[in-house]
Structures are given as C-alpha cells and as structure tokens.
Amino acid sequence: MASVGKRLPRSVREQQMLDAAIREFAQHGFHAANMDAIAERAGVSKPMVYAYLGTKDELFVACLRREAGRLLEAVAGVVDSDLPPDQQLWRGLRGFFAYVGKHRDGWAVLYRQARSREPFASELAAMRRAMVEVIAERLALALAGHGRSVPAEELESIALALVGAGESLADRLVDTPQEDPERVATRMMGAIWLGAERQLHGEVWRTHQDQSA
Amino acid sequence: MASVGKRLPRSVREQQMLDAAIREFAQHGFHAANMDAIAERAGVSKPMVYAYLGTKDELFVACLRREAGRLLEAVAGVVDSDLPPDQQLWRGLRGFFAYVGKHRDGWAVLYRQARSREPFASELAAMRRAMVEVIAERLALALAGHGRSVPAEELESIALALVGAGESLADRLVDTPQEDPERVATRMMGAIWLGAERQLHGEVWRTHQDQSA
Amino acid sequence: MASVGKRLPRSVREQQMLDAAIREFAQHGFHAANMDAIAERAGVSKPMVYAYLGTKDELFVACLRREAGRLLEAVAGVVDSDLPPDQQLWRGLRGFFAYVGKHRDGWAVLYRQARSREPFASELAAMRRAMVEVIAERLALALAGHGRSVPAEELESIALALVGAGESLADRLVDTPQEDPERVATRMMGAIWLGAERQLHGEVWRTHQDQSA
Amino acid sequence: MASVGKRLPRSVREQQMLDAAIREFAQHGFHAANMDAIAERAGVSKPMVYAYLGTKDELFVACLRREAGRLLEAVAGVVDSDLPPDQQLWRGLRGFFAYVGKHRDGWAVLYRQARSREPFASELAAMRRAMVEVIAERLALALAGHGRSVPAEELESIALALVGAGESLADRLVDTPQEDPERVATRMMGAIWLGAERQLHGEVWRTHQDQSA
DNA sequence: TATGAATGAGTTTTCATTCAT
DNA sequence: AATGAATGAAAACTCATTCAT
Numbered sequence: 001m002a003s004v005g006k007r008l009p010r011s012v013r014e015q016q017m018l019d020a021a022i023r024e025f026a027q028h029g030f031h032a033a034n035m036d037a038i039a040e041r042a043g044v045s046k047p048m049v050y051a052y053l054g055t056k057d058e059l060f061v062a063c064l065r066r067e068a069g070r071l072l073e074a075v076a077g078v079v080d081s082d083l084p085p086d087q088q089l090w091r092g093l094r095g096f097f098a099y100v101g102k103h104r105d106g107w108a109v110l111y112r113q114a115r116s117r118e119p120f121a122s123e124l125a126a127m128r129r130a131m132v133e134v135i136a137e138r139l140a141l142a143l144a145g146h147g148r149s150v151p152a153e154e155l156e157s158i159a160l161a162l163v164g165a166g167e168s169l170a171d172r173l174v175d176t177p178q179e180d181p182e183r184v185a186t187r188m189m190g191a192i193w194l195g196a197e198r199q200l201h202g203e204v205w206r207t208h209q210d211q212s213a
Numbered sequence: 214m215a216s217v218g219k220r221l222p223r224s225v226r227e228q229q230m231l232d233a234a235i236r237e238f239a240q241h242g243f244h245a246a247n248m249d250a251i252a253e254r255a256g257v258s259k260p261m262v263y264a265y266l267g268t269k270d271e272l273f274v275a276c277l278r279r280e281a282g283r284l285l286e287a288v289a290g291v292v293d294s295d296l297p298p299d300q301q302l303w304r305g306l307r308g309f310f311a312y313v314g315k316h317r318d319g320w321a322v323l324y325r326q327a328r329s330r331e332p333f334a335s336e337l338a339a340m341r342r343a344m345v346e347v348i349a350e351r352l353a354l355a356l357a358g359h360g361r362s363v364p365a366e367e368l369e370s371i372a373l374a375l376v377g378a379g380e381s382l383a384d385r386l387v388d389t390p391q392e393d394p395e396r397v398a399t400r401m402m403g404a405i406w407l408g409a410e411r412q413l414h415g416e417v418w419r420t421h422q423d424q425s426a
Numbered sequence: 427m428a429s430v431g432k433r434l435p436r437s438v439r440e441q442q443m444l445d446a447a448i449r450e451f452a453q454h455g456f457h458a459a460n461m462d463a464i465a466e467r468a469g470v471s472k473p474m475v476y477a478y479l480g481t482k483d484e485l486f487v488a489c490l491r492r493e494a495g496r497l498l499e500a501v502a503g504v505v506d507s508d509l510p511p512d513q514q515l516w517r518g519l520r521g522f523f524a525y526v527g528k529h530r531d532g533w534a535v536l537y538r539q540a541r542s543r544e545p546f547a548s549e550l551a552a553m554r555r556a557m558v559e560v561i562a563e564r565l566a567l568a569l570a571g572h573g574r575s576v577p578a579e580e581l582e583s584i585a586l587a588l589v590g591a592g593e594s595l596a597d598r599l600v601d602t603p604q605e606d607p608e609r610v611a612t613r614m615m616g617a618i619w620l621g622a623e624r625q626l627h628g629e630v631w632r633t634h635q636d637q638s639a
Numbered sequence: 640m641a642s643v644g645k646r647l648p649r650s651v652r653e654q655q656m657l658d659a660a661i662r663e664f665a666q667h668g669f670h671a672a673n674m675d676a677i678a679e680r681a682g683v684s685k686p687m688v689y690a691y692l693g694t695k696d697e698l699f700v701a702c703l704r705r706e707a708g709r710l711l712e713a714v715a716g717v718v719d720s721d722l723p724p725d726q727q728l729w730r731g732l733r734g735f736f737a738y739v740g741k742h743r744d745g746w747a748v749l750y751r752q753a754r755s756r757e758p759f760a761s762e763l764a765a766m767r768r769a770m771v772e773v774i775a776e777r778l779a780l781a782l783a784g785h786g787r788s789v790p791a792e793e794l795e796s797i798a799l800a801l802v803g804a805g806e807s808l809a810d811r812l813v814d815t816p817q818e819d820p821e822r823v824a825t826r827m828m829g830a831i832w833l834g835a836e837r838q839l840h841g842e843v844w845r846t847h848q849d850q851s852a
Numbered sequence: 853t854a855t856g857a858a859t860g861a862g863t864t865t866t867c868a869t870t871c872a873t
Numbered sequence: 874a875a876t877g878a879a880t881g882a883a884a885a886c887t888c889a890t891t892c893a894t
Contacts, residue, residue, distance in 0.1 A: 007858075031330075035884075036884080045860080047858075047888085115325065117242055162404070164382065165374035165377040168373055169370065169374060247867075248868060258875065258876045260875070269868065436877080439878085460864095477878090481864085482863095538754060542754070580829070586807055586811060587830040590803045591804040595796065595800060601764075613796040614796070617801070673889095687853085687855080694890085695889065695890090
C-alpha cells in the first residue's frame with residue numbers, strides 16, 4: 001500500500017517498517033497497535049516485520065531508539081558547550097521544540113506511550129535520568145562560574161522540574177497544530193530560566209519568606 | 214478472597230471493587246489489567262463487577278473519577294482563595310504532593326495510564342486544561358493586585374509549565390519511597406515560583422538579553 | 427458434536443475434553459493435533475479447554491496421567507504380591523495386554539507420542555524407570571528365594587529388555603485388531619520368562635559358550 | 640557457518656545437509672526442527688536444501704534412509720549365514736549395538752522420531768517388519784537344523800519381542816554415554832537367547848505349568 | 853549454482869463479555 | 874443478588890516454502 005516496489009534491500013525495508021510502525025503506535029497506542037496493520041502500512045507481509053525487527057516489543061524499542069537518536073542529533077547539533085548556560089539552555093530548548101513540532105507523530109508520542117508501559121518505562125526512565133543529570137551538571141557549571149554552589153539534590157529537582165515543564169509544553173505543541181515552536185521555547189525560558197537564575201544566585205523561597213526583602 | 218461474600222450493600226461493594234481495580238490497573242497498566250483478577254481481588258464474581266461498574270473502560274473511568282475527586286478535595290481543602298497567590302500556590306502544591314505521596318497506587322499512576330490511552334486521554338486532557346485555567350486565573354488575579362497584566366497566552370504557558378513540572382516531580386515522588394512530599398513541594402516553589410514572580414513583575418527573558426543588567 | 431447438552435458441571439466436561447483430546451492426539455500425534463479440533467470433538471469452545479485443562483502441553487500431560495492411572499489400576503488390580511514371581515509376571519502381563527487391547531486409542535498411543543517429545547519424554551522416562559525398578563526387584567526377590575543372586579546391573583538389563591519386549595508386542599497388539607491379548611501375554615511369557623528363569627538359575631550366555639554343556 | 644560455501648559438488652553438499660538435518664532432528668524432534676536451522680548448520684541457504692533434498696518430509700525420509708542403510712550395512716557386514724543361529728544373533732546384536740552406540744544421533748533421533756509420526760511410521764513399520772521376518776526366518780532355519788518346528792506365529796512373536804527388547808536397550812544405550820555396546824549385547828543375549836532357545840527346543844510356558852518338572 | 857527477500861497459512865493463546873441457573 | 878459455565882473474536886508469532894535476481 002505504502003509502496004509498490006518489491007524486493008527491496010533490507011535497510012530500505014527496515015526504514016519503511018519503522019515509519020509505518022511509528023505511525024501506527026502514535027495513532028493507536030502501543031497495545032492497540034496491530035502488527036497486521038503495521039505490516040500493511042509498510043506494504044509488507046507480517047513475517048517480514050518479524051524477521052527484520054522482531055517482536056512487537058522489540059519493534060517498539062527500535063522505533064523509540066530511532067526517534068530518540070534523531071531528536072538527540074537535532075538538539076546536539078545546535079548546542080555549543082562553550083556558550084553561557086542560559087544560551088545553551090535556550091538553544092537546546094529551541095532545537096527540542098523545533099524537532100517535536102516538525103515530527104508531531106514521532107518522538108513525543110512514542111515517549112508518552114513508553115512512559116507508562118513496562119518494559120519500556122525503565123529504559124526511558126534511564127534516558128530521562130541521563131538528561132536530568134546533564135542539565136543539572138550544566139547548572140552546576142554555571143553556578144561555579146559565579147562562585148556559588150547549590151546542593152546537588154536541589155539542582156536535580158530544578159532540572160527535573162525543567163524537564164517536566166518541557167514535556168508538558170511539548171505535549172501541547174504536538175496537539176496544537178497552530179502553535180509555534182519558537183514561541184513555546186521562548187515562553188519556557190521565561191517561565192523557567194528566570195526562576196532558576198534566581199535560585200542559582202542564592203535566593204531561596206521559604207514558607208514564610210519575607211516577600212519584600 | 215479479600216472479603217467473605219457477606220451480602221454487603223451495593224455502595225460498599227462498589228468501593229471494594231474500585232479499590233481492587235485501582236490496584237490492578239496501577240500494577241499492570243490498563244491493558245494488561247485483567248477483569249478476572251480484579252473480580253478476584255474484590256472477592257466477587259466477574260458478573261458482579263459488570264453489573265455494578267460496567268465495562269472495563271467504564272470501570273477505569275470510574276476509578277479515575279474517584280481518585281480525581283479525592284485529590285481535588287485534598288487540594289481544595291487546604292487552599293483559601295483569600296490568601297496571597299504564592300501562599301495559595303504553596304498550599305496547593307503541598308496538598309497535592311502530600312496526597313500523591315500518600316496514595317502511591319492512586320491518582321498519579323492512573324493518570325500516567327490514562328494520558329496515553331484513548332478514550333481516557335481526552336477526558337483527562339479536559340481536566341488538565343481546567344486545572345491550567347484555574348492556575349492561570351490565579352496568576353492573573355495576583356497580577357491585577359499589583360496593577361499589572363500579562364497576555365493570557367503567556368499566563369497559560371506559565372501555568373502549563375507549572376503543571377508539567379508538578380507532574381514530573383509527582384512521578385518521581387511516586388517512584389521514590391524515601392522522598393518527602395513537603396520537601397518536593399518546597400523545591401518546586403523554588404524552581405518555579407521565583408521565576409514566575411519575575412515574569413509577573415514584568416521581566417522578560419530575551420534571546421539576546423543583557424545578562425549583566 | 428460429541429454432546430448436545432449445555433452447561434454441564436466441570437468434572438463432566440473435563441472428562442469429555444480428555445476423551446476428545448486423547449482421540450485427537452492418538453489420531454494425529456501431539457504436534458499435528460489441533461486445539462480447535464479437540465474443542466470441537468468435545469462439543470465445547472476452545473476457551474473452555476484452556477480454562478479447564480490449560481495449555482496444549484498441560485492437556486497432553488493430563489491425558490497421559492489419566493491413562494497411566496487407569497492402566498496402573500488395571501494391572502495392580504490383578505497382581506498379588508504373595509504369588510510366586512512368575513505368576514506375578516504372568517498376571518501383570520495379562521492385565522497389561524488386556525488393558526492395551528481394550529483401549530486401543532489410549533495408553534499405548536499416547537505413550538508412543540510422549541517418548542519422543544520433550545518435555546514429556548523425561549516424565550515418561552521416569553515412569554518407565556520406576557517400572558523397570560519394580561520388575562528388577564521382583565526378579566531379585568525370586569532369586570533370593572532360590573538362594574541365588576545376580577548383579578543389579580544384570581537384573582536391570584533383563585527388566586529393561588522385558589519392558590521393551592512388552593512395548594513392542596503392545597504396539598503390535600494396538601495395530602492388529604484381530605490379535606488376542608491373552609495369546610500375546612502367553613507368548614511373551616514364553617519368549618521371556620523361560621530365558622529369565624535360566625539366568626536366574628545361574629546359567630550364563632557366553633560368547634564362546636559350549637552349547638552342549 | 641559449518642563450511643565456507645566453496646562451490647562443492649552436489650553429492651558432498653547433500654551429505655553435509657543430511658548431517659546437519661540429522662543433528663537438528665535428533666536435537667529438536669521432527670516438528671520442532673527448523674529448516675532455517677538445518678540450512679544454517681549445513682552452511683547453505685535454504686533454497687539449496689529444497690533444491691537438493693526437497694520438502695521437510697522428504698528430507699526426513701532421506702535421513703531415515705541413509706541411516707537405515709548404514710545400520711543395515713553395519714549389521715549385514717558381520718553376520719555370516721553359515722554360522723550357527725546363536726552366533727548369528729550374537730554377531731548381529733553386537734553389530735547393531737556397536738552402530739547405535741557410535742551414531743547416537745542417527746538412531747535415537749530418527750528411529751525414535753519416526754515411530755510416532757506419520758507418514759514415516761508406516762515406512763519404518765515396514766522396515767521393522769522386514770527385520771522381524773529375517774529374524775524369524777533364521778530361527779526357523781535353526782529349528783529345522785534340529786529337526787524341530789514351531790508355528791510361524793510363535794516365531795514371529797519371539798522375533799518381535801526380541802526386536803522390542805533390542806530397541807529398548809538401544810534407547811538406553813543412546814541416552815547413557817558411559818554404557819558399553821558390547822556389554823549391552825552380551826546382556827541381551829543372556830536375557831533373550833536363553834529363553835528363546837528353550838522355546839525353540841520345544842519347551843512351553845503354560846499358565847498352570849508345573850514349575851518343578 | 854546460490855541466495856536474500858518475501859509470504860500464505862496456520863497455531864496457540866488470551867480476554868472481555870454474557871447466559872442460565 | 875450472585876455465580877459457574879460458556880464463547881466470539883482477535884492478536885502475536887512461526888514456519889515451510891518459493892520467487893527474482
């Protein structure tokens with residue numbers, strides 16, 4: 001259906017299958033996704049899918065990995081570790097939202113699926129932790145540059161909140177065709193960075209803080 | 214198994230079933246959850262479950278609603294709309310994390326499940342939107358109190374980021390037994406509010422902002 | 427198909443299913459046997475089979491066990507351990523062949539199937555070993571009664587040969603409708619016992635034995 | 640994998656394939672045996688297997704035939720029809736067990752497998768019948784040499800029992816690496832021949848025989 | 853000669869769901 | 874009110890077998 005040509009080399013077919021699978025997974029969710037449907041979308045018989053990409057689980061993981069890789073490239077390609085931290089953050093976010101906005105069927109949706117379904121959740125959780133680590137580290141570097149330091153736990157919470165906020169905005173971006181990735185990135189910088197910066201400069205929010213101080 | 218089929222009144226039975234269902238859903242996820250298992254956990258035969266709570270989907274929705282209701286109560290019970298906005302936020306967050314921390318099998322898990330699975334996703338999305346609205350509104354009120362205003366879109370993004378950050382931290386809270394809800398709430402205030410406040414006071418983050426200013 | 431009645435108690439249905447399964451297995455062999463066909467033969471839907479008797483493997487084992495039990499009863503019921511060993515052997519054989527002859531679809535065929543297919547083979551091998559042990563023991567007792575003894579290994583080989591001969595004759599019995607179980611038993615006694623007796627009396631066959639001695 | 644696709648002559652390739660197939664069949668049984676695996680073991684692509692040896696069934700039969708032929712040679716090569724019957728039997732058995740002991744994969748797998756699986760069973764049954772005939776004939780000749788005769792049916796039963804005992808011992812031989820073929824053959828002669836001889840000499844076992852006589 | 857690519861057809865197994873009692 | 878008995882429907886996965894190159 002998707003293609004007419006027969007007898008293509010393996011690498012090509014695999015990409016077709018991944019494309020098909022990603023669409024199907026994105027549309028119906030992991031469970032409701034149907035191996036028959038995936039095969040049909042790819043213009044291939046089911047056994048080919050199994051032969052090339054294995055089990056449904058394995059196939060899903062393959063999709064996840066391909067999309068994660070692409071996203072990573074898209075982000076890594078625009079972040080330069082010599083820049084000041086807020087510029088890094090900004091570029092990273094812009095790259096991230098741009099990618100998500102461009103591939104509305106890709107990463108973000110799979111990610112949603114995977115987060116709640118073992119055995120993918122664990123794998124994803126690891127990726128996520130890695131990303132949180134990276135961000136926390138950048139923040140620590142930025143602090144060090146200002147001669148300050150903040151407890152690691154604190155930093156991780158900031159990073160985690162940041163990631164969560166990013167996911168949340170990405171979700172909306174995916175579901176809202178007219179939304180502009182660049183604007184989303186800008187807003188997120190506004191919502192997050194300004195506060196993070198204050199924290200990094202030593203300000204603390206306290207239950208009974210004196211607001212005017 | 215859980216109880217000895219004692220000819221209980223309908224409302225009690227229903228609660229038992231919901232308890233059982235929530236555990237099962239939390240443990241295995243919506244799809245892998247098994248109606249047989251739920252019935253057994255509830256100490257009831259399957260037809261009873263169907264008679265009282267309907268289809269698997271309906272049952273899940275019932276679970277969702279009960280937990281959402283309880284969470285809402287928990288939060289609404291501690292927020293007083295006469296307080297200054299940051300205090301409202303703080304109390305709301307504390308209530309939220311406290312509830313999530315106490316019912317690790319409840320809301321957060323169902324929520325995770327539901328977000329990626331139609332037809333629940335839409336319903337959840339609605340709840341979520343409502344919550345974002347509420348928060349955005351509070352922020353607007355606070356601003357008005359300071360004689361300022363910010364475009365509605367901006368406010369919603371802030372609120373959305375806030376909600377996302379909250380979910381993210383709640384997720385970790387659920388998965389991390391030793392984590393203390395109070396501390397999580399405090400950190401979140403730090404990570405978010407400080408920044409939101411700056412935004413609310415008119416500061417803006419810009420691509421080429423002058424960092425030293 | 428086999429029955430018309432609906433809504434029968436579990437125990438009855440289980441027997442019907444076992445009957446059906448045994449026929450199917452006997453007719454087509456384990457692998458080629460078809461769960462659909464078994465269900466149909468039993469006049470039941472497939473899920474019932476799975477619900478009551480489990481997996482194809484488990485079902486086969488259940489068949490095996492039922493038939494083994496019946497055979498055992500049939501044999502044990504006619505052997506009296508107070509009789510002299512040759513009488514025990516004779517009665518055991520007669521019971522065995524009689525049973526096999528009467529249930530040509532039952533034990534012998536399943537046994538054939540099972541011997542070559544893991545994971546049943548191991549289980550069967552155990553039964554077989556047990557039977558060989560029992561026979562070897564009887565032989566040892568008989569010898570002791572005559573004040574003689576023979577190395578255990580030797581005895582086991584005799585017993586094993588005996589069992590093999592029995593299986594062989596049983597196989598033919600199953601495939602040869604006109605054959606008479608009683609006659610088969612008699613012949614086997616002739617072919618085996620006369621020789622065993624000589625061995626038990628101390629005679630030995632040797633490569634270069636003097637035949638006239 | 641086994642060899643490096645060297646453009647070998649057909650006959651060689653065929654033998655390699657048969658070797659591979661026999662191993663696979665022996666290891667997994669006919670059904671579970673996998674054509675892919677066989678091809679891989681043979682270091683050849685699947686279409687080659689089909690081109691040279693045909694269908695899975697045909698391939699199995701080919702294996703069967705090759706092994707049967709070799710076994711036959713091994714036995715026929717050592718039996719001299721001028722020898723006295725017990726010597727013929729002895730040599731035959733020794734040859735048989737020696738072969739089985741040396742080619743554990745061939746015998747066990749093929750023969751064991753084939754006995755329970757149509758359409759091979761019939762073919763095997765024929766071989767078996769032939770062998771029983773041959774043995775019965777030898778026995779008849781031996782009897783004639785002594786001026787005696789025994790009903791054909793009787794002889795066949797003896798032969799059949801003999802074959803069964805042989806198979807049984809062969810099976811154990813296959814499963815018991817430390818067992819010595821020569822010893823097995825000796826024991827079988829002891830267990831079987833002594834009795835057969837008595838029968839051939841006119842003794843009969845009877846239900847109520849006088850044991851002391 | 854030799855093979856990577858491709859598939860039709862079938863199997864076991866599982867579940868949500870509903871009668872009949 | 875309550876349940877054991879029963880099933881329709883579907884989904885994942887496998888394999889022997891054959892083209893097209």
